[in-house]
Amino acid sequence: MKTEKNDIKIKVCMGPGGIATGGADVIKVFKDDLASANIKAKIGKGCSLHKVGCFGLCARDVLVDVIVGKNKTTYQYVKPDMVPRIVKEHLIENNPVSEWTVGDDYYSFYNKQIKVVLSEFSEVDPEDIDTYTAVGGYEATKKVLTKFTPEKTIAIIKKSGIRGRGGAGFPTGVKWEICRKVESDQKFIICNADEGDPGAFMDRAVIEGNPHSVIEGMIIGAYAIGATKGYVYVRAEYPLAVERLTIAIKQARGKNLLGENILGTKFNFDVRLKLGAGAFVCGEETALIASIEGQRGMPRAKPPFPVHSGLWGKPTVINNVETLANVPYIIRKGADWFSSFGTEKSKGTKVFALTGKVKNTGLIEVPMGILLREIIYDIGGGIEGGKAFKAVQTGGPSGGCIPAELVDINVDYESLAKVGSIVGSGGMVVLDDTDCMVSIAKFFLEFTQAESCGKCVPCRVGTKRLLEILDRITAGKGREGDIELLEDLGNDIKLSSLCGLGQTAPNPILSTIKYFRHEYEAHIKEQKCPAKVCKDLIEYGILEEFCKGCGACLRVCPSKAITGEKKKPHIISVDVCIKCGACFDVCKFKAVKKE
């Protein structure tokens, strides 16, 4: 059957997951195929091909939407060599290739999500401003510049109840209002795109998926506070985000959305990019300012806060990427609409990066206050490989671990703080029973210790001491009293550090001690790692009754620690074994034991 002059749209995910799994190749094959005269004639007119930002479910990339008329079909795990068949059977013969399409589980990933910031991700081509304006983009800018005073704009943002998404949760409208009221010849707005929390990629996805929403948020913020210059401080580790922002800024200038007399009004504003250089602490606002000024990225004591004295001593508002990306939607759809999502004190939706041991890893956006259970099981699809859910780490190195028993808590600023963790910037790393909680805490301490800028003693020396204690515990050399020492020292560091890095660095330890004290005790008292992760506390061996002598382990062992004849049980020499676990992974007969 031939499809007659209907509108065909093809959308290929080119978010972080898609681009890496070959989204560009998939697009290219589509493009080549569709350009061939033969196929063109068969399909008829009206076929458009777009690259769009992250679809969310990175684990299934490359995802491709094919929309014929009103019917949308989503293909998963698309590889370039699958494209010709999709073109032939679906586009020409109008028969979707059902074996490659997503199943019901794909939709359950989306069912409980509410998308604001991510709402237009599957519509917008991040490198084409016209696709953004086609879905209402920059309408908020126009509305604000031509109809609202700065004060009215601030009042709307205040009323929406939105709080900063960068971690601290400070009310955005209040921050803007304070800055508005400071008299100065020059003010700045900075977008904090230094996303450094391990396990977090929300800001990256937002910039790569819809960069204009961030720029629009900055324009509105600048108008509200009275800034004429803005900077996006973006990680150099995100080359694609840098590229897409550069394109977006250029296009916005071309449409007079940045520059002088924006949209014919008296308002002037321009944005520049400033590249970070690989220092986590530069995400802290005063360190970020120091870094833009060309200094070592070291935080300073507050007050004065940046709203009073920021970049080059001028009043400066710093907002997170996701905070700013929410702003255009709040203006367009109203404060009441926004605050209809969420809880009393945590309004709106929040983007989370769901990673680790869940089935559906990816980018999700949920109303504040959703149950953790809904995120892990309904959206995340439960734990990968039938293992047991153990804990979820939220808030990265400043946050903590929430144990499986608490899976029925609400995910919002207050509830998470109550159980000793934080919403933070939105990283959610799901852990199963094969993860060692002491190792997880140690991992975060290694991170904060390495990233401590060294300015204040509690953080510089304190994190080092904490790490040394964790090192000896995981090496089986823990001492009686170490747990209490970690707690005391941790609390002291929290109280006495200069900036948020040190003030929160002990959290991963304190929260794991709180909920998994027995694991610490097992390491210290019995020299055992219950999750069998800590190398110094485990030994590999072969279970003779199961070993078929196939030689798979022998071949894979990098240190030649395994010997044995074919078809006879093999032996691992513990002195030579480096405990890499390769034999354990490769054995099909479960004949390698780990104790």
Place this chain on the structure above:
Amino acid sequence: MFNETVLKEIDEIKARYPDERSALLPSLYIAQKEFGWLSPKAMLCVAQTLNLPEAMVRGTASFYAMFKHKPMGRHVIQLCTNIACMILGAEKLVGFLKTTYGLEPNKTTADGRFSLVIMECIGACGTAPAMLINTDFYDNLTEKKIEDILGKYK
């Protein structure tokens, strides 16, 4: 010293800021691109161009991980071993690079083809483990996949 084009580029950057110091980080990036790494000579050039004390330039450059203080291989493998990558086997990949290519963190292969830098999270945690080679991005890594990818970089 820098050539004319580089000097012009730095001048343009300087003009954007109220003081010369603010042009330091972008200038260091430019110098790193010119020289391949931030050699003492490269940093001296930056100091002279921006009229800043050399110690200040060195002190600032050494704070940031993206500035390289030794020569790098032709291709820089930047492998993430941060949390999501770690729990999905990034450590094993480090081992694999060592056994297969003799490549260790912060080292360069004898033929100058690859350098290995261990990265903090590069924002691909949903499809971990991940790496950048120069500015190209790869994820869902396995040993086999790394082998195939590296084959493309000569």
